[in-house]
Amino acid sequence: MYAFLFFIAFSFLPAPAWAQQVTLGASVQLTGPVANTGRYYKDAYEFAAEKINAAGGIAIGSTRHRIALKILDNQSDVNLSVRQYVQLLSQDKVNFLLGPFASNFVLADSSIAEKTRVPMVQGGGASDQIYSRGYTHVFGTLPAASNYFGSTIDAMTRLDPRPRTVALLYADDAFDVSVAKGTRELLKRAGLKTVIDERYSTNASDFSVLLSRIKSGKVDAVLVAGHETEVLNFIRQAKSLGVSPMLQSFTVGVPSADFRQALGRDANGASGMTAWLPSPALKDQWFGDAEKFAREWKARYGYEPDYHAAAGVAAVEAFVNAIQSAGSVDPQKVRDALAKVSFDSLYGHVSFNDQGQISLPQIMIQIQDGKVVPIYAGKEFLNKLQYPLAPWDKR
Amino acid sequence: MKKIVRGVVLCVIVALLAALPWMGNTVLVQFGINLLLLATLAQGWNIIGGYTGYPSFGNSVFYGLGAYGVAIAMVQYHLPFWAGMLIGLGLGVAFAGLLGLAVLRLKGHYFAICTLGLALVMTAIVSNLEIAGSNIGLVLPLHTGEALFYELALGLLVLTTLTIFWLSRSRFGVGLIAIRENEEGAAVLGVNTTLYKILAFMLSAAFTALAGGIYAYYITFIDPAGVFDVVLNVKMIIMAVFGGPGSVLGPVIGAFVLSATSEVLATKVTSIASMFFGVVIVVAVVFMPRGIIDLVKNLRQAGWRYFIGNVRAHRL
Amino acid sequence: MALFVQVLVSGILLGGLYALMALGLALVWGVLNIVNLSHGALIMLGAYVTYFLVTGAHFDPFAALPIAAAVLFAIGYAIQRGILNLVIRGPMFNTLLITFGIEVVLMYLAQLWFSADYRTINPGYAGASYAVGGITIPFVQLIAFAIAIGLTAAMWLFLLHSRTGRGIRAAAQNLVAARLYGVSPKRIYALTFGLGAALAGVAGGLYGTVSQINPYIGGALTAKSFVIAIIGGLDNPLWVIVGGLFLGVIESLTALFIGPTYRDVASFGILVLILIVRPSGLLGRTA
Numbered sequence: 002m003y004a005f006l007f008f009i010a011f012s013f014l015p016a017p018a019w020a021q022q023v024t025l026g027a028s029v030q031l032t033g034p035v036a037n038t039g040r041y042y043k044d045a046y047e048f049a050a051e052k053i054n055a056a057g058g059i060a061i062g063s064t065r066h067r068i069a070l071k072i073l074d075n076q077s078d079v080n081l082s083v084r085q086y087v088q089l090l091s092q093d094k095v096n097f098l099l100g101p102f103a104s105n106f107v108l109a110d111s112s113i114a115e116k117t118r119v120p121m122v123q124g125g126g127a128s129d130q131i132y133s134r135g136y137t138h139v140f141g142t143l144p145a146a147s148n149y150f151g152s153t154i155d156a157m158t159r160l161d162p163r164p165r166t167v168a169l170l171y172a173d174d175a176f177d178v179s180v181a182k183g184t185r186e187l188l189k190r191a192g193l194k195t196v197i198d199e200r201y202s203t204n205a206s207d208f209s210v211l212l213s214r215i216k217s218g219k220v221d222a223v224l225v226a227g228h229e230t231e232v233l234n235f236i237r238q239a240k241s242l243g244v245s246p247m248l249q250s251f252t253v254g255v256p257s258a259d260f261r262q263a264l265g266r267d268a269n270g271a272s273g274m275t276a277w278l279p280s281p282a283l284k285d286q287w288f289g290d291a292e293k294f295a296r297e298w299k300a301r302y303g304y305e306p307d308y309h310a311a312a313g314v315a316a317v318e319a320f321v322n323a324i325q326s327a328g329s330v331d332p333q334k335v336r337d338a339l340a341k342v343s344f345d346s347l348y349g350h351v352s353f354n355d356q357g358q359i360s361l362p363q364i365m366i367q368i369q370d371g372k373v374v375p376i377y378a379g380k381e382f383l384n385k386l387q388y389p390l391a392p393w394d395k396r
Numbered sequence: 397m398k399k400i401v402r403g404v405v406l407c408v409i410v411a412l413l414a415a416l417p418w419m420g421n422t423v424l425v426q427f428g429i430n431l432l433l434l435a436t437l438a439q440g441w442n443i444i445g446g447y448t449g450y451p452s453f454g455n456s457v458f459y460g461l462g463a464y465g466v467a468i469a470m471v472q473y474h475l476p477f478w479a480g481m482l483i484g485l486g487l488g489v490a491f492a493g494l495l496g497l498a499v500l501r502l503k504g505h506y507f508a509i510c511t512l513g514l515a516l517v518m519t520a521i522v523s524n525l526e527i528a529g530s531n532i533g534l535v536l537p538l539h540t541g542e543a544l545f546y547e548l549a550l551g552l553l554v555l556t557t558l559t560i561f562w563l564s565r566s567r568f569g570v571g572l573i574a575i576r577e578n579e580e581g582a583a584v585l586g587v588n589t590t591l592y593k594i595l596a597f598m599l600s601a602a603f604t605a606l607a608g609g610i611y612a613y614y615i616t617f618i619d620p621a622g623v624f625d626v627v628l629n630v631k632m633i634i635m636a637v638f639g640g641p642g643s644v645l646g647p648v649i650g651a652f653v654l655s656a657t658s659e660v661l662a663t664k665v666t667s668i669a670s671m672f673f674g675v676v677i678v679v680a681v682v683f684m685p686r687g688i689i690d691l692v693k694n695l696r697q698a699g700w701r702y703f704i705g706n707v708r709a710h711r712l
Numbered sequence: 713m714a715l716f717v718q719v720l721v722s723g724i725l726l727g728g729l730y731a732l733m734a735l736g737l738a739l740v741w742g743v744l745n746i747v748n749l750s751h752g753a754l755i756m757l758g759a760y761v762t763y764f765l766v767t768g769a770h771f772d773p774f775a776a777l778p779i780a781a782a783v784l785f786a787i788g789y790a791i792q793r794g795i796l797n798l799v800i801r802g803p804m805f806n807t808l809l810i811t812f813g814i815e816v817v818l819m820y821l822a823q824l825w826f827s828a829d830y831r832t833i834n835p836g837y838a839g840a841s842y843a844v845g846g847i848t849i850p851f852v853q854l855i856a857f858a859i860a861i862g863l864t865a866a867m868w869l870f871l872l873h874s875r876t877g878r879g880i881r882a883a884a885q886n887l888v889a890a891r892l893y894g895v896s897p898k899r900i901y902a903l904t905f906g907l908g909a910a911l912a913g914v915a916g917g918l919y920g921t922v923s924q925i926n927p928y929i930g931g932a933l934t935a936k937s938f939v940i941a942i943i944g945g946l947d948n949p950l951w952v953i954v955g956g957l958f959l960g961v962i963e964s965l966t967a968l969f970i971g972p973t974y975r976d977v978a979s980f981g982i983l984v985l986i987l988i989v990r991p992s993g994l995l996g997r998t999a
Contacts, residue, residue: 032670032820034928037828073663076670079622081662083615084426088663091422108535108617116540134535173523173531173973175619201972202523203531203621204932206923209722210967216848217715233830233924240839241850241922242722259829263924267839393839451805498988504804505747506991509938513983516935520976531973630812637809674816678795681810685802710802712898 019067023059023330025050025320026071026095028085028110029125030102033077037229037259038309039102042125043072044302045313046099052287059321062328068317071095079109086113096330097121099316100141102309104128104176111139120336122319124312128175129182132356140319140339140353142312144276144361146176147183150224152365153250153274154187156377157222160388164221164247168197170211170235171226177203180226180252196220203228208235212244222248229254233263240267240393247389248272255366256373258305265371270390272367277308277348278375285347287318294347308348315348315359322351413550417543425546429614431655432549433607437628438635438647439556440604445633446641447560447569448596449576450500453629454511457518458488458601460624462608464522467534467618472527477539481609488605489598496597500590503579512626519624533619536612545614552610553648556603561644572596573642638680640689649688682707714846719968720961721847727960728857729918731953733933734940735864736911742946743884743904746796746807750815751937752930754909757818758784758916759925760826763833773833773921774855780917781910788909792902800901815930822927833920856918861953863914867907868949880904939983 027046030039050068053059059066071093075082082101089095090113098114100107100123107126114121115136127143157164167188171181181200188195196218199211212235215223223246225235232254239245254260255273264271277283279295288294291311298306319342324330327338343352349361365377367386375383390396417425437459444452465484469475475483495514502510523531539545563569571592574582583589612618639650654676661669683703684691694702737751758780765776791814799806840851871877879900883890887897895903919925919933936959944955959979966978 032823032828034828034926036823037830037926040828074669076662080430080615084430084659085663087426088423105533105617105619105622108533109615112538112616115538116542130532130535134538175532178530178532199972202520202976205972205975206932207722207726207963207967207975209726210719210964211972213715213718213722214968217718229830230924230926233832237832237834237839237922237924238850241841241852242848243841243843263830263832263834265832265834267834445805451808502987502991505741505745505808506987508805508808509747509942510984510987512935512938513980513987517977517980517984520974520980524973524977630809633805634809637805668820671817671820674813674820677813678810678817681802681806681813682795682798685799685806707798710799710806712797712800712901 019058020064022067022069023097023320023324024069024071024093024095025097025099025317026073026086026089026093027099028073028075028082028089028101030077030106031074033075035077035103039077041306041309042100042102042313044298045124045306045310046070046072046317048298048301049287049314049317053317053321056287059324061324061330066324066330068321075101075106079106082106083109083113086110090117090119097320097332097335099123099313099320100125102126104131105174107131107139107141108175111136114138118336119332120323120339122316122339124309124316126176127179129179130175132358136357138336140357140359142315142319142348142351142359143308144359144363145183146179147186149180149226149252149274149363150184150250151187152363152377152379153224153272154184154191154193155379156365156382156386157193157248158191159382160248160386162247162389165194166196166219166221167193168199168215168218168220168223168246169195169226170197170199170201170223172203172205172228172231173200174203177226177252184224184226193222201227201231203231205231206234208238209242212239212242215246216242216244220246222246222250224250226252229257229260233260236264236267236271243393245390245392249390250274250365255368256307258307261368261371261373266396268368269370269396270368270387272365272376272386274363274365275308275373276361276363277311278364278366278373279306283347283349284345285318286344288314288347291347311348315346315351318344318346318348319351410550410554414547417546422542425542427655427659429542429545429549431651432546432553433611434631434635434655435648435651436549436553436556436603436607437632438639438651439553439560440600440607441629441632442560442636442641442647443563443572443603444596444600446636446643446647447563447572447576448593450593450597451504451508451633452511452597452600453508453626453633454495454499454514455600455604455632456515456624456626456629457511458492458604459608459611459628460518460522460620461487461491462605463612463618463623464528464534464608465605466609466612467529467536468527470536470613471529471534477613480613481606484605484609485602488601488608492598492601493594496594497590500593500597515624515626515629519620522624523620528620531620533617533622536616536618538616539613545610548610549607552603552606557644557648559599559603564644568592568595576642634677634680637685638676638687640687643687643689646687646689653688685710716968718847719964721849723961723964724957725850725853725857725960726964727957728860728953729853729915729922729956730936730940730960731944731956732856732860732863732911732915732918734937734944734956735860735867735949735952736908736915737934737937738941738944738946738949738952739867739911740905740908741941743880744792744796744800744901745804746800746811746905748905748908749808749811749934750791750818750930751908751912752932752934753815753818753822754784754788754912754930755916755919755933756822756925756927756930757787758913759833759920759929760822760831760916761913762917763831763920763925766833766835773835773917774859777859777914777917780913784913784916785906785910788912789902789906791909792905793898796905797898797901815934819927819930826927828926828928831920831925832923833917833925835921838921850922852921856922859914859918860956863911864949864953867911871949876900876903936979939979942983942986
């Protein structure tokens with residue numbers, strides 16, 4: 002059916018000549034310390050735009066609009082990214098804004114969207130701070146930071162033997178502090194005892210002290226909210242210090258391909274969460290379904306997509322949906338349409354709450370034999386969790 | 397006569413710059429805010445680094461204190477912006493006065509490393525301060541009038557430059573230059589070197605802190621790594637050295653040339669911009685170690701031999 | 713008590729690696745009077761060289777270290793001979809700036825060639841450890857520590873007893889005196905910087921076996937190296953070791969008793985305090 006529609010759409014198009022175009026602009030991290038994750042967004046925006054254009058672009062009334070992209074490299078520099086967003090709007094005359102990666106960038110950059118009253122849809126920042134400022138022109142496709150460990154903690158209460166003591170470690174940046182705040186609440190509600198609750202410096206490289214405390218405190222489950230580099234160090238040092246709690250869960254890294262590659266076999270057993278898995282059940286108007294999307298992405302870019310990639314695609318699709326239902330590229334009308342948008346995508350169901358944030362459940366995942374295995378999605382166990390984790394020398 | 401012409405030309409340039417926000421190009425205004433703040437920072441550094449000869453890596457501390465003065469005042473105490481500017485100014489100047497006493501006894505590399513250490517330790521301390529929003533940072537109220545920030549930044553740069561102009565022909569300035577050239581000699585000639593150095597450090601801090609305050613309100617979100625940024629300090633030095641340290645207009649010219657080039661590169665050939673920055677530093681230090689001002693003065697006479705001469709003078 | 717001892721042991725092992733990182737920086741600073749801001753970038757390159765030898769050519773990480781050292785020696789020699797020697801008699805902050813410029817270029821090239829992917833040097837025995845009376849001693853860190861101590865001692869003997877070493881020490885005092893040892897200053901400077909880079913290369917390889925590698929790890933490592941060089945002073949490699957251990961232990965104890973976010977407050981606070989109180993270094997005799 003879809004294929005047929007595509008065919009119709011195509012056959013009525015004056016092939017390469019587009020009457021008009023809608024330009025989406027973004028400044029993302031292509032170089033600098035955050036480039037490793039920044040690339041997901043560039044690739045996602047380009048892939049989505051290309052796919053949507055191939056299917057006939059955006060329909061506004063009876064005319065077809067091509068999606069054009071203008072993506073700049075902010076060199077992982079917040080100040081530069083702010084200037085680039087201004088430049089995108091006033092010089093490059095982009096119609097709408099897509100977001101950068103990372104909460105601290107989104108916090109600064111979205112103020113440009115708010116000031117100029119041009120909507121921004123971003124899939125890179127989830128800190129609660131972004132949505133607590135009363136901004137009306139910022140929409141986000143990453144679910145709330147405070148609930149990242151929600152499914153994990155839920156699953157923990159159903160494990161046998163039940164973990165009794167928990168260590169919560171988190172980096173001191175905006176996003177991870179938000180995660181910790183929410184997690185603390187969830188742990189209390191689940192009746193789990195938090196014996197270590199410690200903040201560490203972003204980009205810390207030595208975790209031996211925290212690990213020694215975990216070991217001597219006989220902690221059952223360790224929850225870490227941090228960045229990929231920190232988690233890599235944490236796992237490596239946990240192994241060399243022989244620290245193996247029954248459960249270890251991390252907010253980042255576990256779903257990412259290069260993380261598993263960097264750790265090799267040592268990644269096995271680490272659990273984490275993702276708002277997205279490449280499942281064929283997630284249907285999409287342009288990509289078919291999420292599994293197909295993941296396959297094509299891998300073939301095209303040479304690495305596996307994770308939720309960053311899917312959230313980036315969802316941001317583009319949200320714009321397409323909103324523009325089509327607004328029937329216009331007027332920023333105010335599109336903003337209002339974004340607030341009401343509601344559609345199914347390869348990322349999941351996209352709709353925004355009053356603060357502009359999406360709501361999606363986090364699926365608990367675990368790396369087993371080098372592969373990401375979905376474990377728990379809020380109701381029941383999808384697969385068996387390797388639990389309790391064996392000591393390192395027996396893995 | 398020549399002096400009057402030069403003065404008039406400068407006034408016209410400033411007037412034209414001041415009119416920029418009303419010419420309708422918002423990109424230029426954004427670029428302008430950034431450029432004017434950077435130029436102010438380079439000028440601030442010029443006082444302690446260029447005139448006095450103390451290569452401070454701690455000016456980003458003053459910038460950070462200025463920014464946090466505004467942010468804490470506005471976010472935690474709901475004070476108006478100007479009150480925050482005053483608080484930031486006070487913090488920066490007080491810090492310079494107190495630490496200057498201890499730090500300015502060091503010379504050369506040791507001074508550089510110690511001030512670098514100060515910048516790093518301040519980042520670490522502020523990221524543990526509850527009132528400063530810890531390492532998460534603070535979100536400031538949104539102000540939509542970009543022209544305000546632009547005019548403030550322009551005003552601050554003019555003020556800084558006028559101060560340096562005054563400095564360059566005052567007893568105080570001559571004393572600073574004497575310290576740079578030969579500190580023991582200056583002391584023998586009756587310059588109170590300790591007092592002079594601390595005053596220079598505080599003056600440098602004052603302008604830098606004000607620039608930080610404007611920045612905080614303009615950018616709406618600050619965190620420790622962003623405003624106590626060592627790389628920003630390196631940029632100040634590069635701009636001052638590239639333009640001509642120890643001259644009145646050199647750092648402004650340096651800031652203008654370097655920002656414009658890197659901005660163009662960042663937007664046009666987006667991926668090599670950051671490397672270009674490194675290459676420019678290396679090439680500039682090798683071939684024109686005394687900056688653009690010196691280059692312009694001597695290039696006409698010496699031609700390309702100017703570059704060879706520089707290399708010859710400094711190579712092993 | 714066991715926790716305290718464990719943390720102390722971890723701090724000491726960490727300190728050994730720190731010391732090795734700082735050794736090259738202190739050597740270059742002491743002899744050439746160049747504060748090398750690109751030192752961390754050289755450590756990063758050393759880590760990558762080791763990484764590619766391990767994953768590409770299936771070297772054992774420790775067998776790859778001499779090659780990493782040789783490669784970095786060549787890079788360091790070329791940088792000094794080709795660039796730094798051109799400005800070495802210029803104003804002091806010019807050498808600072810130029811090494812910063814070099815760092816930016818190296819970092820960018822690393823990203824271009826190696827991508828921003830995170831990597832680890834992870835041989836089969838990487839996570840092995842010894843348990844001694846309830847205290848865990850990671851095997852790789854222990855080896856790294858031993859190599860750091862061994863190299864420092866070797867460095868010390870080399871500077872003290874070899875002809876070239878005496879030339880280097882003479883150059884640190886007085887270039888004319890150095891000529892008497894029959895080595896041209898140009899060469900001896902390049903040689904010294906090369907040695908500093910080679911030490912950075914080994915440190916990088918070891919760092920990659922206990923931590924992760926990406927193009928941007930250099931800046932933080934340069935800063936740590938400063939702290940140690942300042943604690944230990946610049947005149948004797950053996951004091952650098954003590955400086956490294958001191959820092960490792962202080963950092964660990966701070967993290968244990970005050971909190972992990974105060975590590976940097978402690979280490980950089982020490983840097984500032986020592987400089988203000990004793991600019992020649994806490995342990996060394998002269999600057």
